[in-house]
Amino acid sequence: MTFNHQNTSAIGIGTWHLGEGNQTKTESEMQAIKYGLDRGINLIDTAEMYGDGLSETLIGKVIKNYQRDNFQLVSKFYPFHATPKLIEQSLKNSLKRLQTDYLDLYLLHWRGNTPLTETVSGLEKMVQAGLIKNWGVSNFDLDDLKELSATKDGSHCRINEDLYNIASRGIEYSILPWQKEHGMSFVGYSPFGSDGGQFLKIKPIIQQMAKDKGITPYQLLLAWVIRNHDLLSIPKTASVEHMQSNIKAVDVQFTTDELQLLDQSYPKPTSETTLETI
Numbered sequence: 001m002t003f004n005h006q007n008t009s010a011i012g013i014g015t016w017h018l019g020e021g022n023q024t025k026t027e028s029e030m031q032a033i034k035y036g037l038d039r040g041i042n043l044i045d046t047a048e049m050y051g052d053g054l055s056e057t058l059i060g061k062v063i064k065n066y067q068r069d070n071f072q073l074v075s076k077f078y079p080f081h082a083t084p085k086l087i088e089q090s091l092k093n094s095l096k097r098l099q100t101d102y103l104d105l106y107l108l109h110w111r112g113n114t115p116l117t118e119t120v121s122g123l124e125k126m127v128q129a130g131l132i133k134n135w136g137v138s139n140f141d142l143d144d145l146k147e148l149s150a151t152k153d154g155s156h157c158r159i160n161e162d163l164y165n166i167a168s169r170g171i172e173y174s175i176l177p178w179q180k181e182h183g184m185s186f187v188g189y190s191p192f193g194s195d196g197g198q199f200l201k202i203k204p205i206i207q208q209m210a211k212d213k214g215i216t217p218y219q220l221l222l223a224w225v226i227r228n229h230d231l232l233s234i235p236k237t238a239s240v241e242h243m244q245s246n247i248k249a250v251d252v253q254f255t256t257d258e259l260q261l262l263d264q265s266y267p268k269p270t271s272e273t274t275l276e277t278i
C-alpha cells in the first residue's frame with residue numbers, strides 16, 4: 001500500500017535519544033511508547049543513527065508484543081550508507097534490531113555525496129525484495145526534491161521529513177505546497193524545538209495563550225504544528241505523562257484570531273529561505 005499521512009494518526013512517535021540511558025529510564029521510555037501505541041498512535045520514527053542503534057533496539061523490544069500491521073515503522077539510513085549495497089546492509093541491521101521483517105518507510109536521513117539515482121535504485125530493490133513498503137527522504141530542500149523527482153523512479157518518494165515548529169516555519173513557503181502538489185506527505189520533526197526545547201524560544205504569548213486555553217505550552221506548540229491537518233508531527237517523549245499530554249493536544253483547536261496573534265510573534269515566511277535542520 002502506498003504511504004499517505006492521511007492514513008496515520010495525527011501524531012507519530014519520535015525516538016531520538018531513547019534507549020541511551022540506564023534501565024529505569026529505558027523502562028519508562030518503553031512504557032511511553034506502549035502508552036502511545038495502545039491509544040491509537042500508529043507510526044514510530046527512528047534511525048540507525050539514534051544512539052547508534054539503541055533507539056531501534058528499544059523499539060524492537062516494545063513492538064514484538066504488537067501486531068505488526070497495526071502501526072507503521074519508519075527508519076533512516078546515513079548518507080554514507082546510500083549506495084545499493086550499503087542500503088541493503090543498513091536495512092538488514094535495522095530490521096534485526098527492530099525485530100521485524102519489514103519497514104513501512106525507509107528514508108535517506110540527509111543528502112550526501114552518493115548520486116540520487118544510485119540511492120533510488122537501491123531503495124527500489126529493497127521494495128521489490130519486500131523489505132520495505134515505501135521509501136522517502138529527510139532534510140531535503142526544494143531544489144533537492146525537484147532533482148529527486150526528475151530522476152528515474154524518483155517520483156516514488158512518499159515522504160520528506162523536515163524540521164517544522166512554530167519558530168521554524170520556512171517549509172510553509174514552498175516545500176509544503178510543492179509536496180502537496182506532488183502527492184508527497186510531509187513529516188515535521190522537532191515540534192518542541194528538540195530535547196530540552198533548545199531550538200525554540202517559548203515567548204510570553206505562548207505561555208499566556210496556553211494558560212487561557214487551559215493547556216500547557218507544549219500542548220499548544222504541538223497542536224499548532226498539526227492545526228491544518230495536512231502533515232504529520234512526530235514529538236519525542238521519554239515519559240507516559242508527556243505522551244498522555246501530547247495525545248490530548250491533538251484535540252486542541254485554534255480560532256482565527258489566536259492564529260493571527262501567534263503569527264505576529266512567530267511570522268510566516270514571506271520568501272524562500274534555506275532549509276533549517278537540526
Ligand SMILES: NC(=O)c1ccc[n+]([C@@H]2O[C@H](COP(=O)([O-])OP(=O)(O)OC[C@H]3O[C@@H](n4cnc5c(N)ncnc54)[C@H](OP(=O)(O)O)[C@@H]3O)[C@@H](O)[C@H]2O)c1
Pocket residue numbers: 013014015016017045046109138139161162188189190191192193194195196197216218219234235236237238239241242243245246278
Ligand atoms: N529526520 C531528522 O533529521 C530528524 C531530526 C530531529 C528529530 N527527528 C525526529 O523527530 C523526533 C522529535 O524531535 P526531537 O526529538 O528533536 O524533539 P522534540 O520532539 O521537539 O522535543 C523533545 C523534547 O520535548 C520534551 N517533551 C515532549 N513532550 C512534552 C510534553 N508534553 N511536555 C513537556 N515536555 C515535553 C521531551 O522531554 P521528555 O522526553 O522528558 O518528555 C524532550 O525534551 C525525534 O525524536 C526524531 O524521531 C528527525
